[in-house]
Amino acid sequence: MNGSRASQGATIRFDRVTFAYTPGGRPAVSDLSLEIRPGESVVIVGPSGSGKSTVLKLLDALVLPQEGHVLVDGIDTRDQERLWDIRRRVGLIFQNPDNQLVSTTVEREIAFGMENLGLQRSEIARRIEEVTERLGLGKLLSRPPHKLSGGEKQRVAVAAVLAMRPACLALDEPTSLLDWQGRREIWSILRAVGDEPSRTVLHVTQFPDEVALGSRALVIAGGELVFDGTPTELFAGAGRAARWGLRSPATMTVAESLRGAGYSVPEGIPSLEDLVDAVARGAEGRAT
Numbered sequence: 001m002n003g004s005r006a007s008q009g010a011t012i013r014f015d016r017v018t019f020a021y022t023p024g025g026r027p028a029v030s031d032l033s034l035e036i037r038p039g040e041s042v043v044i045v046g047p048s049g050s051g052k053s054t055v056l057k058l059l060d061a062l063v064l065p066q067e068g069h070v071l072v073d074g075i076d077t078r079d080q081e082r083l084w085d086i087r088r089r090v091g092l093i094f095q096n097p098d099n100q101l102v103s104t105t106v107e108r109e110i111a112f113g114m115e116n117l118g119l120q121r122s123e124i125a126r127r128i129e130e131v132t133e134r135l136g137l138g139k140l141l142s143r144p145p146h147k148l149s150g151g152e153k154q155r156v157a158v159a160a161v162l163a164m165r166p167a168c169l170a171l172d173e174p175t176s177l178l179d180w181q182g183r184r185e186i187w188s189i190l191r192a193v194g195d196e197p198s199r200t201v202l203h204v205t206q207f208p209d210e211v212a213l214g215s216r217a218l219v220i221a222g223g224e225l226v227f228d229g230t231p232t233e234l235f236a237g238a239g240r241a242a243r244w245g246l247r248s249p250a251t252m253t254v255a256e257s258l259r260g261a262g263y264s265v266p267e268g269i270p271s272l273e274d275l276v277d278a279v280a281r282g283a284e285g286r287a288t
């Protein structure tokens with residue numbers, strides 16, 4: 001192994017998992033079964049309070065199922081002696097970055113997880129440089145994380161986990177505090193990471209436009225898995241996604257209007273570039 005990439009993505013299995021925060025209370029996750037293979041890039045959506053964050057906490061053994069099993073590469077999260085093996089494989093980015101950032105400077109924060117992995121100083125320095133550039137954190141390295149804006153904290157949290165190169169990257173609404181430009185930067189990182197066959201990605205989002213970042217979409221509603229398919233299938237036809245309160249991605253709505261105006265736009269969930277192409281082609285068509 002050259003140390004620069006995770007050697008292979010993790011396999012995740014939820015086997016009839018039920019979990020309630022108060023034992024005997026209403027389950028936050030109910031009889032959930034799921035298998036995610038190495039290298040898959042999965043986006044999880046669903047209404048607020050439906051159990052999405054709880055699924056990621058179960059994955060990272062922050063909470064343990066009352067019924068059923070969560071397995072990461074075959075390791076049961078209930079096996080306390082293997083906790084480190086699970087945490088080493090799963091890099092979790094919390095919904096609220098305040099719960100994640102513990103160090104006195106951004107640079108120390110990014111180094112912290114890598115030090116726990118026992119990486120050499122030269123490798124740590126190299127990776128800090130890489131993620132700093134990738135996430136535009138250069139000016140923040142010596143700042144205390146708790147004094148940063150919400151969006152800056154979110155970028156630092158993403159950088160710290162990316163630098164550890166976990167086999168499974170689990171992100172809980174990583175763009176919720178970012179502006180449009182910041183979101184687009186994280187999107188390009190998620191696309192690149194999602195394309196790596198060596199990485200399993202689970203990405204919880206509230207933004208329909210982010211569903212197309214994954215190759216597989218899951219919908220969790222009322223603690224249950226109610227949809228498992230491709231992003232295009234989720235938004236195909238009228239009403240299916242709306243049943244769970246999900247709007248169509250904005251690019252689909254724009255594509256619909258463009259089609260109505262006679263432009264030819266690809267079916268499915270078009271990218272912004274697809275829309276620009278369609279408009280450019282249409283304009284050329286009229287000009288000739």
Ligand SMILES: Nc1ncnc2c1ncn2[C@@H]1O[C@H](COP(=O)(O)OP(=O)(O)OP(=O)(O)O)[C@@H](O)[C@H]1O
Nearest residue numbers: 021022028046047048049050051052053054055095
């Ligand atoms: N620490 C906790 N103690 C008690 N109940 C909790 C706790 N965290 C979450 N819950 C409850 O468990 C259920 C699922 O919560 P969860 O945070 O997993 O939802 P979510 O889908 O991530 O919501 P959101 O989109 O708002 O982040 C909700 O009913 C919530 O109120």
Ligand SMILES: [Mg+2]
Nearest residue numbers: 052053054095
């Ligand atoms: Mg949540």
